[in-house]
Amino acid sequence: MPDGDGEAAKLRRALDSWGLFQVTNHGIEDSLLELMGASKEFFRQPLQAKQEFSNLNDGNQFRAEGYGNDKVRSKEQILDWSNRIYLKVEPEDERNLALPKHPNSFRDALHEFTMGCRRVKSIVLRAMARISGLDDDEYFLKQFGDRATVHARFNCYPPCPRPDLAMGMKPHSDGTVITVVLVGDGADGLQVLRDGAWYSVPSSPHTLLINVMSNGMFRSPVHRVVTGAEKERISLAMFYALDPERVIEPAAGLVDEKRPALYKKMEARDFLVGLSEHFLEALDLLTR
Numbered sequence: 001m002p003d004g005d006g007e008a009a010k011l012r013r014a015l016d017s018w019g020l021f022q023v024t025n026h027g028i029e030d031s032l033l034e035l036m037g038a039s040k041e042f043f044r045q046p047l048q049a050k051q052e053f054s055n056l057n058d059g060n061q062f063r064a065e066g067y068g069n070d071k072v073r074s075k076e077q078i079l080d081w082s083n084r085i086y087l088k089v090e091p092e093d094e095r096n097l098a099l100p101k102h103p104n105s106f107r108d109a110l111h112e113f114t115m116g117c118r119r120v121k122s123i124v125l126r127a128m129a130r131i132s133g134l135d136d137d138e139y140f141l142k143q144f145g146d147r148a149t150v151h152a153r154f155n156c157y158p159p160c161p162r163p164d165l166a167m168g169m170k171p172h173s174d175g176t177v178i179t180v181v182l183v184g185d186g187a188d189g190l191q192v193l194r195d196g197a198w199y200s201v202p203s204s205p206h207t208l209l210i211n212v213m214s215n216g217m218f219r220s221p222v223h224r225v226v227t228g229a230e231k232e233r234i235s236l237a238m239f240y241a242l243d244p245e246r247v248i249e250p251a252a253g254l255v256d257e258k259r260p261a262l263y264k265k266m267e268a269r270d271f272l273v274g275l276s277e278h279f280l281e282a283l284d285l286l287t288r
């Protein structure tokens with residue numbers, strides 16, 4: 001955990017170069033293992049049992065939460081080679097109590113893990129405020145607002161007979177302030193885009209960072225997951241987003257004559273809509 005000048009410099013380098021870094025000794029190993037075990041057990045069930053928790057109402061109306069793939073928007077859309085569960089975990093009073101009931105441990109394990117992860121996220125965001133030169137260590141944490149949302153996405157990528165033809169998760173950047181990703185059983189596959197080339201991220205518990213309030217100082221890395229022929233891969237991403245009604249803008253402490261504001265003021269909700277609508281066009285430009 002970043003503490004002291006040497007660690008702060010390392011954090012800064014990691015964020016400037018890759019936009020992500022690994023965290024070890026985070027103190028939530030037990031709940032992490034338990035939750036990984038519970039999600040593995042969920043995915044191992046027959047399709048019919050998993051579909052009881054489908055993200056398609058009446059078999060066709062898409063909703064964000066539940067078991068299933070992304071919304072299908074066109075016939076040409078290429079689907080990801082994965083199964084997933086997507087759940088809102090915070091605000092706690094909006095947590096969906098129809099959570100997978102099998103295995104029994106799922107609900108408690110998710111709760112324990114959410115609590116531990118919240119602590120890790122706060123430590124990282126305080127360190128980021130410090131290395132940004134902001135006067136207030138709590139600056140980023142305060143931006144979340146009272147009804148900040150946290151979603152959990154459990155991804156299960158089955159072995160793929162033709163990894164050259166399918167993508168586990170298409171290139172994207174997360175529209176969150178920070179995402180914490182955990183990968184089970186040393187399964188590689190996550191890659192990050194830098195200067196037009198894809199680099200593999202070694203698999204162990206790690207964290208992806210995204211920041212929209214730092215006036216371009218920290219940037220959300222574009223990443224994807226490739227498939228593997230041999231091994232199933234399970235990961236869990238915790239997405240920390242702002243209260244959707246919160247107005248976001250570059251931090252005043254990071255804007256001056258030399259660094260004019262790079263972003264407009266807007267509601268967090270509008271930022272997310274814009275990101276999902278324009279991301280693929282922007283990526284096309286980046287990777288052309």
Ligand SMILES: O=C(O)CCC(=O)C(=O)O
Nearest residue numbers: 153155181190225235237
């Ligand atoms: O599976 C992974 O390692 C990454 C998942 C991811 O990027 C996501 O769920 O947004």
Ligand SMILES: [Fe+2]
Nearest residue numbers: 172173174223
């Ligand atoms: Fe992601």
